[in-house]
Amino acid sequence: MKQRINTYQDAGAAIAKLAGLHENLSATFDQKLRHIIDIRVSLMNECHFCINMHTKEALEGGDTQDRVDALKHWQTSPLFDPRERAALAWAEALTRTASQDEIDALYGDLSGHFSKEESALLTVAVAHINAWNRIGIASYKH
Known part of the structure; x- marks a missing residue:
């Protein structure tokens, strides 16, 4: 990949705040779930750098290559439990900006698996x- 913009150098203070949020989420959010969310959203957005980085993190965190590979079709894969499915559906809806009706329905499912605080995180x-x-x-650019 060839670098187009050096955000770390040219927007360092803003990037530091985003990195601080990363640290906060690392301390407060289920990391195995976070890795699969990060990979799935990165796949949707076609961010190859992020896909590679978060796949490595997931594998180092104890997840399996089969589950990582299955994220492309998680809806039909038996490798994800109902809690993970609710989180993945929520992540997809927020990433693609679903309708309010769809978000309401997904939130109903989400709230059956996550507390209000967990849903917010x-x-x-x-x-x-x-x-x-x-x-x-x-x-x-690649």
């Missing part, structure tokens, strides 16, 4: 990976 985690994806897409 999941929402922030989805926004966070989308922000990093946009930065990665803008910064690098």
Whole structure:
């Protein structure tokens, strides 16, 4: 990949704040779930740098290559439990900006698996990976 924009150098203070959010989420959010969310959203956004980085993190965190590979078609894969499915559906809806009716329905399912705090953290985690994806897409060309 060839670098187009050096956001770390040219927007260092803003990037430091985004990195601080990363640290907060690392301390407060289920990391195995976060890795699969990061990979799935990065696949949707076609951020190759992020896909590679988060795949490595997931594998180092104890997830399997089969599950990582199955994220392309998680809806039909038996490798994800109902809690993970609810989180992945929520992440996809927020990433592609689903209708309010769809978000309401998905939130109903989400609230059966996550507390209000966990749902809020999941929402922030989805926004966070989308922000990093946009930065990665803008910064690098392949």
